[in-house]
Amino acid sequence: MNITVTRKLAQRLIEAQGVALSGQQLADDFGISRTAVWKHIKELEEQGYQIISVKKKGYILAGLPDTLEPTAIQAILKTKRLGRSIHYIESCPSTQIIAHQLAQENTSDGTVVMTEEQTAGRGRMARRWHSAANKGIWMSVILRPDVVPQKAPQFTLVAAVAVVRAIEQVTGLKPEIKWPNDILLNGKKCTGILTELQSDADGIQALIIGIGLNVNQVADDFDPEVQNIATSLKMESGKEIDRKELVSSMLQFLEQYTDLYIEEGFGILKLLWESYSSTIGHPVRARMAKETLEGIAESITDEGVLQLRTADGKLHGIYSADIEMTS
Ligand code: BT5
Numbered sequence: 001m002n003i004t005v006t007r008k009l010a011q012r013l014i015e016a017q018g019v020a021l022s023g024q025q026l027a028d029d030f031g032i033s034r035t036a037v038w039k040h041i042k043e044l045e046e047q048g049y050q051i052i053s054v055k056k057k058g059y060i061l062a063g064l065p066d067t068l069e070p071t072a073i074q075a076i077l078k079t080k081r082l083g084r085s086i087h088y089i090e091s092c093p094s095t096q097i098i099a100h101q102l103a104q105e106n107t108s109d110g111t112v113v114m115t116e117e118q119t120a121g122r123g124r125m126a127r128r129w130h131s132a133a134n135k136g137i138w139m140s141v142i143l144r145p146d147v148v149p150q151k152a153p154q155f156t157l158v159a160a161v162a163v164v165r166a167i168e169q170v171t172g173l174k175p176e177i178k179w180p181n182d183i184l185l186n187g188k189k190c191t192g193i194l195t196e197l198q199s200d201a202d203g204i205q206a207l208i209i210g211i212g213l214n215v216n217q218v219a220d221d222f223d224p225e226v227q228n229i230a231t232s233l234k235m236e237s238g239k240e241i242d243r244k245e246l247v248s249s250m251l252q253f254l255e256q257y258t259d260l261y262i263e264e265g266f267g268i269l270k271l272l273w274e275s276y277s278s279t280i281g282h283p284v285r286a287r288m289a290k291e292t293l294e295g296i297a298e299s300i301t302d303e304g305v306l307q308l309r310t311a312d313g314k315l316h317g318i319y320s321a322d323i324e325m326t327s
Contacts, residue, residue, distance in 0.1 A: 005030055006040045007071050010049060013061035014075040022058035066216075068114050068137070068243055076248045081110030082141060082255040083247070089113070091133070093120035096196060096210045099140035103198050103206035109144040112251070121212060123192055124181070124320075129212050130223045135232070137213040137243055141254065142206055145262050149199050152207060153319070154304040156181050156195040157273050158261045159209050162253035163191055164276050167213075170246045171237050176278035179297070179306050179323055183213075184278060188231035190214045211250070215241050266302045273300070279323055284308070286321040293318070294326060 008030070012021060027034045041051055041059055048065025064072050070086035077083050085108060092098060095113040102111060118138050121129035131138045143155070163183055164175045167190075175191075176184045183191035194210040214222075214232035222230050233241045261269055274280055279297045286293050286308055295310040306318040 005032065005036075006043050007069070009037070009040045010044055010069070010071040011075070013044075013049070013051065013059065014064070014071065016061065018060060018062075020054055020057035020060045025058070064244070066134075066240075066243060068116060068139075068247060070114075073114075073244045073247050076244060077251065078248070079110070079251050079255045081108075082251040083110065083112045085111045087111065087113045089115045091115060091117040091119065094118050094122050094210075095138055095140040096122060096194065096208060099142050099208045099210070100196070100198065103142050103208060107142055109142070110255070111142045113140045113142075114138070114247070122194070123212075124194060128225075129192060129194075130226055130230075131212060132217055132221045135217045135221055136215050137211065137247055137250075139211055139247070141209045141211070141251070143209065143258060144206055145204060145258070147204060147262060149197065149204055150303070151261075152195065152197050152204060153180075154261065154266050154269075155207055155209060155258065156193050157266075157300070157304050158257045158269055159193050159195070159211065159254060160191075161269060161272050161276065162257050163193070163211060163213065163250055165253045166246055166249035167191075167233065169249050171233050171239070171241055173233065173236055175276070177273065177276045179277065179279040179300065180304070180320065185231050185233075185236045189226075189229055190231050190233060190236070209254075213246070213250075215243050215246065266304070270300065270302065278325070279306070283326045285324045285326050286318050287324070288318065288321045297323070 023034045023037050026037045045051055050063035052060045052062050070088050092115045095115050099113045115138050117133035118131035121131035123129045160177045164177060167173055167175045173185055178184050181193040182189050191213045196208045198206040216234045217232040257269060282297055284297045293308055293310055293316055295308045298307045298309050300306055308316045308318055
C-alpha cells in the first residue's frame with residue numbers, strides 16, 4: 001500500500017471538516033480505483049481514524065486517532081516553520097540520532113523528528129531516557145539560529161518555558177521548572193530536555209532540542225528505575241491527554257519563544273522562566289562532574305548560569321549540574 005496516498009487521503013478528510021468526500025472523486029484525484037480508495041480508508045481505520053461511509057455521499061471523518069502521524073499534527077498546527085516538516089518513525093533508538101543525521105544533510109530550520117517509541121532514548125551524559133511506546137512525546141526539533149555558540153545553553157531554558165506553557169494550556173496543570181532541564185509536577189519529573197549542538201568554525205550549524213514528555217503513562221508503565229521519581233500528565237490530571245494537541249501547542253510556544261530569544265535576548269524570557277522555577281530562592285545541592293556544592297540558588301544570569309551562594313557567602317556560577325532540593 002502506498003503510504004503517501006494514505007497520508008494524503010487522511011489530509012483530505014481532515015480538511016473536509018466533516019463534509020463527505022465521494023469515493024469516485026477521491027479515486028479520480030489520486031488516479032487510483034475506487035476499490036483502492038476503500039483499501040486506504042480501511043488502513044486509516046486500522047490506524048484509529050473514525051470514518052463513516054455514507055451511501056451515495058462518500059466518506060466523512062468522525063474522529064482522529066491518538067497518533068503523532070504528521071498528517072494529524074499538521075492539521076491542527078499553527079506555526080510558520082516548526083513542524084512544517086515532520087519525520088515520523090514508529091520506533092527508533094533515539095530521535096536525537098536521526099535529527100543529527102538530518103541536520104548534517106542540510107534539513108531545513110524547524111524540522112521535527114517524532115517517534116512513538118525509543119529503544120535507546122538518552123538524557124544528559126549518556127543517561128537513559130525511558131520512552132514507553134505510544135504513551136509519551138519523544139521528539140527532536142532542529143533549529144538553525146544565526147547566533148554565536150555562547151547563546152546555545154539558554155535554548156534549553158527557553159524550551160522549558162515553551163513546554164510548561166503548553167502543558168498549562170492543554171491540561172490546566174501547574175508545572176515547575178527545575179534548572180536546567182527538568183519539568184516537574186508535584187515534585188516528580190514529567191519532562192526532560194536535551195539540547196545538543198552541531199557547530200564549526202563558522203558558528204552554530206544546528207541546534208537539536210530533544211524533548212521527552214510523559215503523557216499517558218500510568219505508574220506501572222514506568223521502569224522500576226524511575227518509578228519513584230517520574231510522573232505523567234495523566235497521573236497528575238486523572239485524564240487521558242491528546243498528544244497531538246500538546247505537540248501542536250509546544251511547537252507554537254517554542255517557535256514564538258525561540259524567535260523572541262534570537263531577536264531580543266533572554267531578558268523577558270528569563271522573567272517568565274523565573275516565574276515557573278522551583279529552584280530559585282531555595283536551598284539546593286548541586287552535583288557537578290568534579291564537585292558538589294550546597295547553598296541557596298539565588299538567580300540565573302542572562303547567560304542561563306545558576307548563581308549559587310554557599311554558607312561562606314561566596315557566589316558560584318554553575319553551568320551544568322544535577323540539582324536536589326535540600327529542604
Ligand atoms: C534529560 O536528561 O532529562 C533529558 C531527556 C531528553 C529525552 C528526549 S526524548 C526525545 C529526544 N531523544 C532522546 O534520545 N532524548 C531526547 P537528564 O537530566 O540527564 O535526566 C536523565 C534521568 O532522568 C535518568 O537518569 C532518570 O533518572 C530519569 N528518567 C529517565 N527516563 C525518565 C522518564 N521517562 N520520566 C522521568 N524521568 C526519567
